[in-house]
Amino acid sequence: MFQARTINAEHKDLIHDVAYDFYGRRLATCSSDQSVKVFDLDENDEWRLTADWKTHAGSVWKVNWAHPEFGQILATCSFDRTAAIWEEIVGESGNSAQSKNQSHWVKRTSLVDSRTNVTDIKFAPKHMGLLLAMCSADGGVRIYEAPDIMNLSQWSLQQEITLKMPVSCLSWNPSFSRLHPPMLAVGSDDTNVASGGKVFLFEYSESSHRWSKAETINTIVDPVHDIAFAPNLGRSYHILGIASKDVRIVILKPPQKDAYAAACPTSQLEILQAAQFDDHHSTVWRISWNITGTILASSGDDGCLRMWKANYLQNWKCIAVLKGDGSGVSPEDGTDRDKAVSAATARYFKLGAISNPNQVPWH
C-alpha cells in the first residue's frame, strides 16, 4: 500500500493554505490558529521549520510568495479584514548556525482597505512588476502596486473593483504572452444560484491603465471556492480550473491566428468547457495545477484528492485518487483505470451501507 511522506506542521488549528516558493524549496503554511509557518528544504532534502509567527487576529486564509527577484516576501490575508506583506530579515544576532536555522519575518505593511473578511491574496506574475490582488467578502477586488520595489512599506491602491456578490478566490493569468492583455479571474462563493455566473474575468487595458470586466462565465452558478489558471507554457489558449460543487475545467481561447498580427486587445475570448467532474460527490474546496499545467489536483469534502489529466485528444480523465491521510491510492492500471476510480469512489461512500446482516446491531 502506498503511503505519502509527511511533514509535521504542528499547527494548533486547521491549515487553510500551503504555498511553495518559486523554486519549490520553501513552504509556507497558514492556519486558523492565526499563525504562519515557513519550512525550508535542507541539504538532506528534509523539511525544517525555520519560522513560526502570529500574523493576524483571525483565521489566516491564504499565504502567497512573491517572485524571488523581489526578495523573500510573503503576503497573507485573514478573517480579521486585513492583508499583510511580510519580508524575511536575515539573522541580526547570534552565530551563523542559529541564523541559518531561524529566520525573522517583519510586517512591512497592512492593507486595511477591506471592511470585511479578506478571502484571497495573490502576487501578479513577475513580468507585471510587484503587483498584488486581494479580494474580500464584500465583493471588493483590489489591486495594489509597490511603485518602488525596494520599499515594501509603500503600496498604492492601483484600482478597486466592486462586485455585487462576495468574492472568495482569485487567480492571475500567468501567461508571458504579450499577445493578450493581462488577465485576472475571480470567483464568488455566493450561495444564491439565481444571482447568475460566479466566475468573472478581468482584463487590463494598456491604453486606459484600467482593469475592466471582460467576461462572466455564466455556466457556473454554484458557489466557487477556488480558481486557478494553469501555467500557460506557450499554449495558444488558457486553462482555468474551478472548484465549485464539482471540478470544472474551462478553456479560454484568445481570438484566432489573424489576431496575432492585428493584436487587437478588445476582441472576444472564446470560452469552452473542457471538463466537469462530480467525482468528489460533494463540495470541492481547492484545486492546484502542476508546473506544466498538465495535471490538475483537487480536494473535496469526501476527504480525497483527485488528479485530472488530459490525453492527447484533450479528454480529461481522473488519473489518481488519494485519501487525505495519504494512505490509500485507488488501484489502477491501464484500461481498468476508469472503472477502478469509480469503484474506489463507491467504496468510500458506502461506509454507511451494510451488506452483512450479522453486522446489524443486536436488539
Added chain:
Amino acid sequence: MAGGRLEVFWSPNSQDKFITWGSDISLYQVKNTSVRDDISSTHSFQISNSSRAYQLGCLTDVAFAKCLAWLPVPELEGVIAIGQMNGRVMLTSVLGSGETSPLNGKEYASKHNRQCNTLAWGLAEPYVLAAGFDKHRSEHGLILWDVTKGGSDGNRPFLESAFGDTITSVTWFSHSQTMAAGVNNKQLRLYDLRGKKHTSSTNTRAVFSIIQDPFVNHRIASYSDNAICIWDVRNFEKPVLSLQQNKAVSKISWCPTHHSFLGVLCKESTSLSLYDIQNANGVAAEEMEPIPLERGLILTDQQNETISSFAWHLNEENRLLYSTTSLNIREHIVVDRITLNWSPSSKLVWNCGKKILQYIDETDSVYTRFGDVSVTMRQRAVEGYGLEADFKPDSELMQDVTTRELWSWVDTCRKLAQSGNPLGVHFMGIRKISGLPITKPTKLRHFRSEERNQALRLCGWPYDPENSILGPLLEKLQADAQVSRAAALAVFHMKIRKAIKILTRSGVQKNQVSYQLVALALAGFTDNRDTLWQQEICNMNKTALDDPYLRAAFSFLTSPSEKYEAVLNETGMTVRDRVGFACCFLSDTHLSEYVEHLNRQLTREGNLDGMLLTGLSGEGLNLLQSHVDKSGDIQTVSLLSLHASNLEVSKDGRMQQWVNSYRSLLDSWRLWTQRAKFDVQFYKGNPSGAEKPPQQVYVSCNYCGKGISVFSGTKGKLPLNRSNPNVKSKLTGCPNCRNPLPRCAVCMMHLGSPLASWGGPTEHISKKPSVNAASGVSGVTSKKTHPFASWILWCQTCRHGGHSAHLLEWFAEHSECPVTGCSCRCLNLDTIGHHIPVIANGHD
C-alpha cells in the same frame, strides 16, 4: 423513543464506550479489529473497517424514558440518569448489577405527574443533576438535586426555579455555577445557582437542545424548527448568528475537539452539516460578526436510510458515531478541509488536519504512472537535452519516436547546410520546394526531378539516379537493427535480391524464422498479376505481417501503378519514409495532393514529424503550436528555436513566448547552468544582437577609475556578469595606471594573483569536502583547478571581496564578512544564494 429511532452517546468517562438508546439502552465497548470475520461472537457488530463494538450491558425497561444523561464521573462507568414521562428520574447503571454504586437505583420524582424534558449533570460539580419538566401550575419547572445527599431528605431538591414554567432544555456553563435553559417555548434564560431568580433572558422560539460551546464559555447554541441560533450570553439580546436549514433540525452538537465547530443534523437527512464558525479576536473582534463556513458530510448514500442521531467523540479529533433509521451504527472520522499545492519540482503537498502535511513527488509510484511531461522535461533538461552538439543514439530521447524523427531531421538539415544547400540553411520544408516541374516516370515507375531529389535528400533517401548511397544507407540501417526498414527500402528501389539477402542474413543471425519466411515469400516475386503469388501469397502475407515496413513492401509489390494508398497510409512507417516513397512514385498532382493532405493531418495532430513538410516557417510554427497545445512539451520547441535563431520565424511572438516560458521553467527548476547554456546558444545564433542583454557590471580601477577588463569599452560584447575570467592570470594590477588591484579579504593577496601560487588553503579545501557540501558549493570549491575558484567576487553592500574559492570557504563557516570590523552578512543578503543549483553529471 422506541421504534425507528436510535440515539447514540459517547461515554464522558472512557475513550471506548458508547450507549445506544432505542427499544433498549445498551452499553458497548469499541475494540480495534484487524480481522473482519470475527462475527461469531454475539452481541457485537462492526462500526468501521477497523473497529468493532461489543455489548457490555443492557437495560430493557426503558419504555417510559424521555431523556437521559450520562454521569461524567470516571470512577463510575455506566451510571445514567433517565427522565421519564411520568416525572420520575431514575439513576441506574447500564451494567445492571454488574456495577455497584450507592447511586445505582436512586430515584427522584416531581410531585405531579408530568413529563421530564431534559436532564443535565453539572460540569463544575458533577453530582448535581438538573432536570427540566413540563409546566405545572403549582410546581417549579427546573429542579436540581444533589445526588450525593443521602438520608431521609436526600430526595429533596437542592434548588428549584421557574415556577409554573415549562423547561425544554438546560445546559451548564463550565467552571461556574450558572446554567441556561429554554423556557415556555419562547424564552432563553440564564440562571445563577447562587440566586433564585434568573439573571437575564431573551425572547426566542429557539429553546431546544441548548448547548454550551466547550471552547467559548460565553457561547451557546439552540434551535427552533429549522433555524439554529448562536448566542453570546454577554450580549443576550439577539443571536450573534442564525443558521437557517431547509429541514427541521433534530440534533445539534459542538465538536469537543475542534474549535467553534458545530455539527447539525436535520430530520430525514442523509448528511450532517458542519459549521466552522469564524471569529476574530483583538480589537477587530468587537465590530466583526462571526461567519459560518458550511460543509456537508454525506454519511449514507441510500435514500431510504437516513441518519437518526450522531455523537462526537470527546477526545479523539473529529471522530463521530452515528446511527441510522435502519438501526445501523457506524463510526466516521471527519476529514478536515484539505488544501493542496504543487511545487515546481512536482511535489504535491496537502494538509491532513492541523498537524501534518503530506506530500508525494515524482519518485513515488503513483506519480511515475502519470507519465507527465513535466517530469520528462525536467529529466531531459538535467541531461542537457538539446544543448549537446550531437545526439547520443542510446539516449532516452532517441527511444522516443517523435523526438527522434525531429532531431534526425534537424541533423539532416545541418549536414545539408554544411554543404551549402539552402534547404538546410533555412530549415526549409518539402512544401517549400516550389514549382515542381512536370516529370515523367522512368522505367521503374520512378519519378525524377531536381526538386524531388532535394526532397529525397531531406528524407534521407537516395537521391541520385544511380542510387549510389542506397548501399551504405542499407548497411547503416542493418547495423542499427532496423532490418525490416532496410528490406523495405531495398524493395522500393526494386532491389529484391538485396532485400532477400538482408532478411535472410539477419534471420540467420538473430535466429528469427519470420524474417527468413518473409525472404522466402519475397523470392517468389513476379510482376505478372495473374500469378498465384500476386493473388494469394502476398495478400496473406499482408494481413499476417506485424511489421509495418514489411507490410508496406508487399503492398508496394502488389499494387498497380499509381495506387499506393496502402503504402502511403501505413502509419507504422515514419513520415520521412512515406514522403520519400511519395516523392519517388507519385505523379506531380498526386504528390502535391498527398503532401498537402499529410501536412494538414500532422498539423492538426501536432505531430512533430510534420516539420519535414513545413520546415521552420510560419506553417511550421502552427504545427509546433499545435504540438505545444496538445502535449505541453515546450522544451522541444524551444530547443528547436536555437536552430531557427537567424530565421524570420524567430521574430514571431509565439516563438519568443515559448523560449521565455522554457527559460522560466529552467530557472524555477534551478537548472541555471542549463539555462545559461541555452541563453548562450540562443544569442550566439542570433546575429541581430538587438535583444542581447547588455553588459551589466563593469570593473573599474580604484585609482584611475578606468575599466580593468581588457575588453570593456572596446567591444563590450561579452555578456559577463562578474569579471572576465581571462584577466585572472595576466592581471594583478590596473592595466592603465599600474596600481595593484585590491587584496583578497581572506588570503590578503592582490586580486588577480593565481590561486596555485598559494597552496595552503586549497589543500585545506580539498580536505574538507563535507563543509563545502554543507554550504552548497561543493561543485565549485572541491576542484582547485576549477577556473571559477580564482574569480573575483565581492559584496555589493559592503564592497569587500576576494577570490571566490576563499570567500565560499569563509562563508561556509561564518555569516559575517571576513574583513575585520565589518558586520555585513554578505552571503545571507542574497536570498537566492541559499538555493543550490541542480548539478547534473557532467554539468558542474
